[in-house]
Amino acid sequence: MGQRVVVVTDSSAMLPPAVASARGIVVAPLHVVIGDEELEEGQPGTSPDQVAAALIAKASVSTSRPSPASLSALYRRLADEGADAVVAVHLSSEVSGTVESAQMAARDAPIAVLVVDSRAVGPCVGFAALAAADAIAEGASAFEAAERAETRAAATASYFYVDTLEYLRRGGRIGAAAALLGSALAVKPLLTIDGGHVVAHERVRTSGRALARLEELAMEAVDAPRVEVVVAHLRSRERADELAANLTDRFAGRLVGSVRVGEVSAALAAHVGPGMLAVCVTPSR
Incomplete structure (x- = not known):
């Protein structure tokens, strides 16, 4: 055996x-830390929606x-x-x-x-x-x-949109200069993971254009005959469902299973903030 x-x-x-x-x-x-209370993700009080509410209320939110x-x-x-x-x-x-x-x-x-x-x-x-x-x-x-x-x-690629870079800046996940640039230009940032780091990929003018661009980037991201796709969001279910439906159409013939839509984990929610929308594409064996 x-x-x-x-x-x-x-x-x-x-x-x-x-x-x-x-x-x-x-x-x-x-672990998610809200105020002075540290909880393991999954315990009462640590849902992504509760983390989003704490961020909106300007409570102290961090992770460990x-x-x-x-x-x-x-x-x-x-x-x-x-x-x-x-x-x-x-x-x-x-x-x-x-x-x-x-x-x-x-x-x-x-x-x-x-x-x-x-x-x-x-x-x-x-x-x-x-x-x-x-x-x-x-x-x-x-x-x-x-x-x-x-x-x-x-071999997996991910791109994501955030309404503001402020939460990533607070948590030290993106540089202050990049966050300031995004705010100063009043643009919508699209980010990716490169070398394990969160980095700015490009900027678009509107959230509608961001959604369309996520579709395009997902289509270009993985050169494989068959792919699997997940769409993640935080308090943006309607846009996430729209993105998933569009990707289902665009990946027709290449998609394995259905596009899974899910709310981002509480620990990640603390750093991206409400309105985040992401797509992750991977080659399927």
Whole structure:
């Protein structure tokens, strides 16, 4: 009998609970801090909508990574349950300390823990974790599954629109100069993830043009005959549904399954603010 390998990811990956459960993926929660209260994502008070409301009310909102101790406890529990190895697929180390926490916890784990820095954010992390789970289901080793996750993350593209760069600036996820430039020109910024960093991709004049441009960028992003697509949003369900419907039409013949629409995780919501709209495209095996 081969090794039993378990995939661990974090709540930023936006994996629906039913999908994570069916694929045997364990989700470690990031933490959301509202005022002086720190809660694990998923606890009462940490829904994306509640985070958005706190931001609108100008409450103090921040996030923190899972502690090395909490991940150590998770790895020990998985070992006790019969796991021989763990592949831990997390959001980019350039925007979160989660990878560092996982690496620290891995040193003392009773089983092998391979930590994958996806260099990605949001649903793109989820796609990488699913790639690792697929590999394991096919009998791959932990090392091979980690490689599969890295490969898929590198081939995945994401673009997103925010109403304002202020929330990204507050959290240190984008430079103050870039945030000031966006505000001064009264433009709508489109951003992407490059090298694990949140970077400005281009600027458009209206939110309507931003929506159209997200469609175009998604179509150009991945040169593969078959693709999977996720649309993420924060308090922008109507626009997200419109974007998903348009992408369904534009990807006709190439789309695997349907375009999944979901609200961004609470921890990411704290940094992008209400009105955020994103698209993530990945090649399908």
